[in-house]
Amino acid sequence: xxxxxxxxxxxxxxxxxxxxxxxxxxxxxxxxxxxxxxxxxxxxxxxxxxxxxxxxxxxxxxxxxxxxxxxxxxxxxxxxxxxxxxxxxxxxxxxxxxxxxxxxxxxxxxxxxxxxxxxxxxxxxxxxxxxxxxxxxxxxxxxxxxxxxx
Amino acid sequence: xxxxxxxxxxxxxxxxxxxxxxxxxxxxxxxxxxxxxxxxxxxxxxxxxxxxxxxxxxxxxxxxxxxxxxxxxxxxxxxxxxxxxxxxxxxxxxxxxxxxxxxxxxxxxxxxxxxxxxxxxxxxxxxxxxxxxxxxxxxxxxxxxxxxxxxxxxxxxxxxxxxxxxxxxxxxxxxxxxxxxxxxxxxxxxxxxxxxxxxxxxxxxxxxxxxxxxxxxxxxxxxxxxxxxxxxxxxxxxxxxxxxxxxxxxxxxxxxxxxxxxxxxxxxxxxxxxxxxxxxxxxxxxxxxxxxxxxxxxxxxxxxxxxxxxxxxxxxxxxxxxxxxxxxxxxxxxxxxxxxxxxxxxxxxxxxxxxxxxxxxxxxxxxxxxxxxxxxxxxxxxxxxxxxxxxxxxxxxxxxxxxxxxxxxxxxxxxxxx
Numbered sequence: 079x080x081x082x083x084x085x086x087x088x089x090x091x092x093x094x095x096x097x098x099x100x101x102x103x104x105x106x107x108x109x110x111x112x113x114x115x116x117x118x119x120x121x122x123x124x125x126x127x128x129x130x131x132x133x134x135x136x137x138x139x140x141x142x143x144x145x146x147x148x149x150x151x152x153x154x155x156x157x158x159x160x161x162x163x164x165x166x167x168x169x170x171x172x173x174x175x176x177x178x179x180x181x182x183x184x185x186x187x188x189x190x191x192x193x194x195x196x197x198x199x200x201x202x203x204x205x206x207x208x209x210x211x212x213x214x215x216x217x218x219x220x221x222x223x224x225x226x227x228x
Numbered sequence: 229x230x231x232x233x234x235x236x237x238x239x240x241x242x243x244x245x246x247x248x249x250x251x252x253x254x255x256x257x258x259x260x261x262x263x264x265x266x267x268x269x270x271x272x273x274x275x276x277x278x279x280x281x282x283x284x285x286x287x288x289x290x291x292x293x294x295x296x297x298x299x300x301x302x303x304x305x306x307x308x309x310x311x312x313x314x315x316x317x318x319x320x321x322x323x324x325x326x327x328x329x330x331x332x333x334x335x336x337x338x339x340x341x342x343x344x345x346x347x348x349x350x351x352x353x354x355x356x357x358x359x360x361x362x363x364x365x366x367x368x369x370x371x372x373x374x375x376x377x378x379x380x381x382x383x384x385x386x387x388x389x390x391x392x393x394x395x396x397x398x399x400x401x402x403x404x405x406x407x408x409x410x411x412x413x414x415x416x417x418x419x420x421x422x423x424x425x426x427x428x429x430x431x432x433x434x435x436x437x438x439x440x441x442x443x444x445x446x447x448x449x450x451x452x453x454x455x456x457x458x459x460x461x462x463x464x465x466x467x468x469x470x471x472x473x474x475x476x477x478x479x480x481x482x483x484x485x486x487x488x489x490x491x492x493x494x495x496x497x498x499x500x501x502x503x504x505x506x507x508x509x510x511x512x513x514x515x516x517x518x519x520x521x522x523x524x525x526x527x528x529x530x531x532x533x534x535x536x537x538x539x540x541x542x543x544x545x546x547x548x549x550x551x552x553x554x555x556x557x558x559x560x561x562x563x564x565x566x567x568x569x570x571x572x573x574x575x576x577x578x579x580x581x582x583x584x585x586x587x588x589x590x591x592x593x594x595x596x597x598x599x600x601x602x603x604x605x606x607x608x609x610x611x612x613x614x615x616x617x618x619x620x621x622x623x624x625x626x627x628x629x630x631x632x633x634x635x636x637x638x639x640x641x642x643x644x645x646x
Contacts (some may be wrong), residue, residue, distance in 0.1 A: 079590055079640075079644060080644070082589070083586070083590070083644050083645075088644070088645065092581075096274075096325075099497075113601065114585055114600070114602070114615075114616060115601060115602040115606060115609065115615055115616055116585075116600045116615065116616075117319045138615050139583065139615075140583035140584075140585040140586045141582070141583060141645075142586070191290045201589060203589075204585070204589060207585065
């Protein structure tokens with residue numbers, strides 16, 4: 079259990095970072111997990127060069143989903159939309175257990191940070207908790223205002 | 229008075245929960261290295277050996293399609309299916325077997341009534357009254373009907389403890405009210421609704437009543453003649469029977485005024501391309517090959533429940549509910565939702581700021597199965613202002629050790645989140 083609920087997750091879960099609604103956000107989307115009723119909204123400020131200048135979120139959910147959203151907002155800030163899309167792909171594989179080792183590349187440091195979430199791969203029912211915020215962020219940059227984990 | 233009390237005590241002391249547990253093979257298993265503590269019978273109950281054996285027997289020895297060929301095997305399967313209808317009719321004290329329509333579950337039964345009864349007897353502006361504590365299965369079918377023909381959905385209020393406010397419900401009745409559709413027992417709060425009173429009140433105004441008995445049938449004895457509801461729906465898998473089989477009890481005369489819900493084989497008298505005539509209930513509502521093996525399994529489950537006695541099961545669960553309420557209240561930071569005057573063996577709670585999904589995952593690592601989420605009752609969750617709760621629900625096989633394991637599990641949750 080401690081492997082799933084690592085200190086970093088409990089900390090982000092209790093004190094989520096960037097838990098706010100920025101006034102100058104220009105992309106946002108609401109994510110729903112219909113299975114549990116959890117909802118969150120991701121706000122992004124994306125500039126003309128498709129660079130994410132600010133990322134934040136609001137919502138309610140379990141420790142896993144809150145921690146994942148919190149960490150995501152820290153990681154995607156300063157990256158381009160296409161970079162975060164590649165990162166999401168890797169993160170998804172980490173959560174589902176499809177990939178455990180990742181090649182050395184520009185995302186190596188981020189993946190090391192995100193590795194604390196890999197515990198969910200042993201709990202298939204909880205994978206969606208970890209990926210809800212990322213799905214929502216993905217929908218926000220794609221211009222979809224509403225998404226679900228289904 | 230003394231005599232009654234001692235009788236109850238006698239019954240309780242005769243209730244051999246260990247012997248009952250031995251009849252449920254799955255309860256001997258281990259999960260995550262711990263003995264299974266199954267506290268989600270409200271979602272679906274486990275199955276006793278006799279149900280498994282009955283279904284296996286039908287498949288092995290008596291399997292062919294029902295109501296078909298004039299051969300012995302088909303007759304044997306038909307006997308099981310129609311025999312199950314008799315068992316259900318007897319258990320509910322229905323006037324006739326023809327009042328028992330087999331469906332797939334409660335959801336299908338309520339949809340049947342909404343679709344068939346609703347379209348025949350309701351029109352724009354008519355009203356259906358439900359309550360604040362309904363399961364989505366008794367909300368959404370009426371919303372579909374509302375969107376289609378323009379009926380209105382009225383919601384009867386509850387108090388903070390989860391009691392239905394009967395006076396306010398009665399004030400909602402009008403000449404436009406065409407149906408009261410109400411849960412027997414709340415799947416979240418455990419409230420036992422005084423449905424007999426509601427039915428009497430509604431009948432004073434000639435308003436028919438549908439009871440969603442998904443949770444009611446498993447915690448109390450149901451006598452449809454005594455209740456006098458027009459419809460009573462329940463599902464087999466919560467009553468220790470198989471999944472895929474449900475029952476809609478309906479008064480015979482009423483059922484026969486209702487048009488078919490689905491068309492197909494088995495429900496017709498005569499089909500030509502120009503015109504088809506339909507059989508009487510229940511056949512007219514059972515288009516296609518029915519879940520007849522499941523019906524046989526349900527009959528076995530009902531016989532089993534009857535042998536133990538629903539009154540005995542109820543009082544055992546009541547004792548367990550009292551014990552669980554006491555023990556859970558020992559845990560710091562717990563809030564129990566649902567403190568109605570009369571409650572069944574269902575207990576919903578939240579724990580400090582720990583999300584119910586985290587609770588469910590952590591206690592599961594100790595072998596404890598509980599439900600976490602909105603329990604298909606989002607309007608009720610919204611009313612209480614919570615996104616989700618954790619729910620423990622009891623079956624006839626639940627015991628005090630199950631409650632203790634849950635309490636220990638919650639202590640472990642607090643340890644992790646401390």
